[in-house]
Amino acid sequence: MTSLSVKKLTCGYGDKVVLNNISFEVESGTFLGIVGPNGCGKTTLLKAIGGIIKSDGVEISEKNRNLFSLAEIAREIAYVPQLLEPIDGLKVKDLVMLGRSPHQKRLSVESDEDNKIADWAMERLKVKGIKDMQSASISGGEFQRVSIARALAQQTNLLLLDEPTSHLDIRHQIGIIKILAELEITVVAAFHDLNLAARFCQKILLMKKGEIKAIGKPEDILTAENIWDVYKIKAEVNKKSGHIKLLP
Amino acid sequence: MRILFSFLLLIIIILLSFLIGPIWIRPDKILADPIFWQIRMPRVLLAALVGMMLSVSGAVLQGALKNPLADPYILGVSAGAAVGAALAISLKLAFSVFGISSIPFMAFIFSIAMVFLVYWLAKNKEGINPQILILSGVAVSAFASAVLALIIIISGQIQSIYFWMLGSFSMASMNDVFTLLPYYLAGLFFAYFYSKELNVLMLGDDLAGTMGVDVLKTRMFLIVIATLMTSAAVSVSGLIGFVGLIIPHFVRMFCGQNYRLILIYSALCGALLMLVADALARTVLSPMEIPIGIIMALIGAPFFLYILRRNKR
Secondary structure, eight states: OEEEEEEEEEEEETTEEEEEEEEEEEETTOEEEEEOOTTSSHHHHHHHHHTSSOOSOEEETTEEGGGSOHHHHHTTEEEEOSSOOOOTTOBHHHHHHHTTGGGSOTTOOOOHHHHHHHHHHHHHTTOGGGTTSBTTTSOHHHHHHHHHHHHHHTOOSEEEESSTTTTSOHHHHHHHHHHHHHOSSEEEEEOSOHHHHHHHOSEEEEEETTEEEEEEOHHHHSOHHHHHHHHOOEEEEOTTTOOEEEEO | OHHHHHHHHHHHHHHHHHHOSSSOOOGGGGGGOHHIIIIIHHHHHHHHHHHHHHHHHHHHHHHHHTOTTOOTTTTTHHHHHHHHHHHHHHTTOOOEETTEEHHHHHHHHHHHHHHHHHHHHHEETTEEOHHHHHHHHHHHHHHHHHHHHHHHHHHTOHHHHHHHHTOOOTTOOHHHHHHHHHHHHHHHHHHHHTHHHHHHHTTOHHHHHTTTOOHHHHHHHHHHHHHHHHHHHHHHHOOOOSHHHHHHHHHHHHHOSOHHHHHHHHHHHHHHHHHHHHHHHHHTTTTSOOOHHHHHHHHHHHHHHHHHHHHHO
């Protein structure tokens, strides 16, 4: 089934057009990595799908996203911003529990189910051990995982992440992308590291100046030719391992 | 458990406050004492209501504007309300329709204009600039205070309005309590009704928008609720600042960032603070009264600077 389809999406900020006539589809359960140089529109695309930028042309489970109510769409799509501001006085488990809010009724207290799902989300992201710590006092890598656990607790079919691995050391980068690859739901995430994306994503969407350069399996998309075309960097791709060696 | 304890503490402080004053009331003769019925009881009840309303409205403004320094007094809400109320009093526009007095209504009109002016000044494409928000609040407050002083001088009722402007419960009557009650109930109810949204707004506008919160509408609604409570409080008790700043900060130290708890404890602790401050106001220089607004500014201004400095870190 198609989890997400983008049809002739054109949008931007004010008069400035950032995305120009973009169309693609993502099958349910796919891990799609969006790559491309700075300013090519990765964040804008994620924001348009997430509804942070208003647009027409995004379909969720074959229904136009503008036809969902705010609460309904919050149960379909969860969004992880590039950098969440740490909040003083908010414990890890409380931050994750905020992800349950689209499922909660007003004035109701957390149900057993809410607690169970928040626990499950923290377990998946390996932050259950620090659930009682202050979210503002943990490390950057841990905080990013907590931020993703918050989105996972939202229990959606589609998870959007804006460069979840930037600002992190290589160990945390791999840790997070591995967890994302293991998720059963559809994941669409922007990445900078081509090798990480090639190794863990099922599909790659390569962007260039607000348009789609190519979409498909990593080995078909991340070729020396495409990399040169988009980044103007020479690269060597090892046919056997798929490893991309950049030759600046 | 803690809520129960705070609630009991509040009851005890209310009962004690009934006794304390320039003239002490003996507990065994309280029900026979006209001072209790005519002066002490309305005063204590009014102080408790105003304390709750000001501190809850501070907590709501801090959440809605995502600014730890937001407070109805600092943002010009109180000064705007004072101008509206003073105009209503001096232009003899004080009347009531179906039991709803015109003074809180005028106060509300002026303060809502003030708060949206301040909000509009601080708003830019990315959101609300926290520094400009506070600075515009200060400037708009100063302007409103000048207008207020002008109204007081022109009206010729310098002493009575001036004393009211400094903030005081000394003229409290049961009438004031009843005037305030609908605003109190509606304000606290709607603030609590929106505690879920206040929690989600902590995550920032973009993320809150993806979590089912209509950010702009919710923010406007919350500002209106906070302004409604503040303007009603100001119209009966004058300008009392910093309650809405001190209390929510104090409360967050022990209940964390959960607005469901923050709002409840802010109401309880706000009433406590106001009762203690008012007991001081009527006893320290007895038989002279210190306006409670002065006491709160003496405590509150240093506290504001403390938060400012802590946030800079």
